[in-house]
Amino acid sequence: MDRKPTARAAADPRRRALRRRRLLGAAFALPALLLLGALVAYPVVFSVGRSLFDASGDRFVGADNYVEMVRDPATLKALRNSALWVVVAPALLTGLGLLLAVLTERVRWATAFKLVLFLPMAVSFLAAGIVFRLAYEQDPDRGVLNAVVVGVHDAFAEPSPYPTARARDGRGLAGGPADGYTSGELRPGSVAVLPFVGVAPGAVPAGAEAARAPAPAPDGLAGTVYLDFTPGTGGRPGVVDDREKGLPGMTVEAVRDGRAVATARTAADGSFHFDGLGDGTYRLRVPAANFAAGYGGVDWLGPALVTPAIIGAYLWVWTGFSMVLIGAGLAALPRDVLEAARVDGANERQIFRRITVPLLAPVLTVVFVTLVINVMKVFDLVYVIAPGPVQEEANVLATRMWLVSFGGGNDQGLGSALSVLLLLLVVPAMVFNIRRFRKGGS
Amino acid sequence: MRRPTHVTRWLGSTAVQCLLVLVALVWITPLAGLLLSSLRSERDNASEGWWTAFTDPAQLSFENYRSLLEDAGLVQAFWNTVLISVPTTLLVVGVAALAGYAFAWMEFPGRDALFLVVVGLLVVPVQIGLLPVAKLFGAVGLFGTVAGVVLFHVAYGLPFGVFLLRNFFAEIPREMLEAARLDGGGEWRIFRRLVLPLGRPALASLAIFQFLWVWNDMLVALLFADGESQPLTVALQSQMRQFGSNIGVLAPGAFLSLAVPLVVFFAFQKHFVQGVMAGSVK
Numbered sequence: 001m002d003r004k005p006t007a008r009a010a011a012d013p014r015r016r017a018l019r020r021r022r023l024l025g026a027a028f029a030l031p032a033l034l035l036l037g038a039l040v041a042y043p044v045v046f047s048v049g050r051s052l053f054d055a056s057g058d059r060f061v062g063a064d065n066y067v068e069m070v071r072d073p074a075t076l077k078a079l080r081n082s083a084l085w086v087v088v089a090p091a092l093l094t095g096l097g098l099l100l101a102v103l104t105e106r107v108r109w110a111t112a113f114k115l116v117l118f119l120p121m122a123v124s125f126l127a128a129g130i131v132f133r134l135a136y137e138q139d140p141d142r143g144v145l146n147a148v149v150v151g152v153h154d155a156f157a158e159p160s161p162y163p164t165a166r167a168r169d170g171r172g173l174a175g176g177p178a179d180g181y182t183s184g185e186l187r188p189g190s191v192a193v194l195p196f197v198g199v200a201p202g203a204v205p206a207g208a209e210a211a212r213a214p215a216p217a218p219d220g221l222a223g224t225v226y227l228d229f230t231p232g233t234g235g236r237p238g239v240v241d242d243r244e245k246g247l248p249g250m251t252v253e254a255v256r257d258g259r260a261v262a263t264a265r266t267a268a269d270g271s272f273h274f275d276g277l278g279d280g281t282y283r284l285r286v287p288a289a290n291f292a293a294g295y296g297g298v299d300w301l302g303p304a305l306v307t308p309a310i311i312g313a314y315l316w317v318w319t320g321f322s323m324v325l326i327g328a329g330l331a332a333l334p335r336d337v338l339e340a341a342r343v344d345g346a347n348e349r350q351i352f353r354r355i356t357v358p359l360l361a362p363v364l365t366v367v368f369v370t371l372v373i374n375v376m377k378v379f380d381l382v383y384v385i386a387p388g389p390v391q392e393e394a395n396v397l398a399t400r401m402w403l404v405s406f407g408g409g410n411d412q413g414l415g416s417a418l419s420v421l422l423l424l425l426v427v428p429a430m431v432f433n434i435r436r437f438r439k440g441g442s
Numbered sequence: 443m444r445r446p447t448h449v450t451r452w453l454g455s456t457a458v459q460c461l462l463v464l465v466a467l468v469w470i471t472p473l474a475g476l477l478l479s480s481l482r483s484e485r486d487n488a489s490e491g492w493w494t495a496f497t498d499p500a501q502l503s504f505e506n507y508r509s510l511l512e513d514a515g516l517v518q519a520f521w522n523t524v525l526i527s528v529p530t531t532l533l534v535v536g537v538a539a540l541a542g543y544a545f546a547w548m549e550f551p552g553r554d555a556l557f558l559v560v561v562g563l564l565v566v567p568v569q570i571g572l573l574p575v576a577k578l579f580g581a582v583g584l585f586g587t588v589a590g591v592v593l594f595h596v597a598y599g600l601p602f603g604v605f606l607l608r609n610f611f612a613e614i615p616r617e618m619l620e621a622a623r624l625d626g627g628g629e630w631r632i633f634r635r636l637v638l639p640l641g642r643p644a645l646a647s648l649a650i651f652q653f654l655w656v657w658n659d660m661l662v663a664l665l666f667a668d669g670e671s672q673p674l675t676v677a678l679q680s681q682m683r684q685f686g687s688n689i690g691v692l693a694p695g696a697f698l699s700l701a702v703p704l705v706v707f708f709a710f711q712k713h714f715v716q717g718v719m720a721g722s723v724k
Contacts, residue, residue: 036597046574132472388683
């Protein structure tokens with residue numbers, strides 16, 4: 001009893017010190033905990049609750065908002081697009097990153113290359129969006145992608161020479177530019193003049209000469225395709241006049257019984273001839289390919305391709321990340337294992353498939369999971385790149401949630417439900433993180 | 443097995459090099475397009491592709507940038523971006539460092555459970571906070587202000603910040619801290635004199651990551667900022683509707699918003715890559 005005061009005197013300062021230290025610890029953590037509690041944890045609870053009420057928040061509707069997600073076509077479309085994103089983008093990025101990481105190991109300027117590919121990570125999605133809106137422009141004279149596509153296309157399939165030309169009406173050619181034109185019946189030894197109009201004088205190829213119909217071989221057909229238009233006055237329709245030019249580069253076919261038996265291409269003066277045709281009656285055909293409209297390139301941001309196009313922009317941003325992370329994993333692989341395999345006579349592909357990839361599996365998993373989380377939340381790129389009219393086609397969960405809650409939809413019940421869904425979708429990643437952390441020990 | 447000769451090996455490596463050069467070109471082209479477009483007149487941009495500037499450099503001028511800098515709204519938006527990202531970065535680093543130290547080396551009730559909650563909050567999407575926090579800010583008058591945008595960003599930057607710094611501080615040798623405590627250093631003194639200097643690499647990575655994250659943000663500011671407090675991303679976004687006729691504003695504007703992250707990128711390459719890597723789990 002009488003020893004208590006001394007014991008208390010000894011214990012008191014220690015206990016007080018402990019209490020002080022605990023208070024101090026709590027004080028250090030307090031600002032963070034307050035902010036997290038008020039602005040992150042509380043909103044999660046609020047959103048879950050709010051998602052069970054209707055648009056105005058007055059009436060409890062249970063799970064109706066979640067049912068509405070699959071019933072509302074626009075939201076369903078967003079769900080589908082998000083699924084497409086998650087299936088395609090992380091896999092592509094991981095694969096691409098692995099490939100590039102392996103390849104860069106073999107060049108000396110790997111650092112510079114990694115720098116270039118990592119650069120887009122510094123760029124905001126808004127800027128990336130502007131960059132790609134520019135690159136995806138439909139007009140091949142403005143969008144670099146279509147400029148390349150059209151260039152390649154025209155290198156293999158020559159552009160049609162006369163997209164605006166049409167035959168002079170009632171002068172021997174029947175048909176239209178969409179189906180091609182066909183002449184009346186001809187026997188070998190005849191000459192045909194095929195008059196066309198609708199080509200601006202400036203659009204006639206520079207090498208074109210005055211039109212001239214050659215004499216046919218006895219067993220052949222000959223003629224000229226020409227621009228039936230005389231600058232100034234004095235031109236007669238359907239007749240080759242002095243100053244009228246031939247249309248070079250037109251394809252003409254000799255058709256017998258509905259089948260093309262010979263093909264010719266007009267010369268600089270518009271002339272063509274078929275020799276060695278058998279006896280019988282023929283028709284001349286000027287196929288539609290001569291009048292096809294020029295190839296305009298791909299409609300990247302049209303409804304059909306808008307999502308793949310935006311995924312392409314996303315790859316541009318994230319490939320560097322995946323490559324650098326996987327590259328770091330590669331650099332940490334045990335060299336002796338790889339060397340041993342080489343000494344044992346394994347070739348590069350075997351080493352890659354049997355040793356490199358299995359050893360890299362943990363790194364690949366981290367990259368993949370990271371990308372899935374980020375892809376799930378993609379917002380800015382879709383919001384910025386998709387042009388107004390196709391926004392609906394391109395929507396993903398995050399953009400749909402935005403539009404429903406704030407962008408005119410004004411249905412905060414459905415909006416909250418969508419944000420809760422977004423959270424639920426990343427819960428597996430949350431579990432993955434916590435487990436990885438606990439396994440890590442510290 | 444056929445041993446690769448020098449020739450086949452040389453051919454192989456040449457093919458790899460060519461492929462990589464091609465990939466690098468593909469990666470650079472869109473940015474080059476943006477840069478060149480920003481230096482050409484509206485009329486040139488409307489009629490011909492930016493690549494014609496290579497053969498006709500006379501098209502290039504700083505005219506777009508000059509008129510951009512005369513646009514009071516966009517200049518204000520640029521400063522708003524600075525006013526939002528710098529305080530956010532400082533606050534996140536400061537608050538997260540305090541909490542990181544507390545979680546690593548101090549004792550308080552519920553410490554370990556609370557830290558697991560923080561790890562769990564790492565992946566919470568900002569979308570879930572938009573509506574509730576908007577209501578909250580509306581009630582206290584923070585909605586539409588720079589301060590509101592900053593607070594929101596700080597809160598959503600904290601889980602990663604606390605996580606990163608706590609793990610980094612936990613690696614500090616126990617003996618060092620105990621020696622400092624025996625010397626009679628208070629916790630605050632230890633934190634400032636010992637923990638912060640030792641934690642500098644992690645603090646730098648966090649600061650760079652956080653700065654870029656906020657500088658580049660559009661979504662949060664789209665909701666929480668109004669016409670006067672909006673950052674550059676939001677100001678430019680509102681010009682996207684007339685994309686075709688607005689390249690003369692959008693391209694230099696985008697480049698202006700790119701310039702700062704690019705400088706950070708080239709100045710702090712190592713920390714930048716580490717920051718982005720470490721932040722990847724977000």
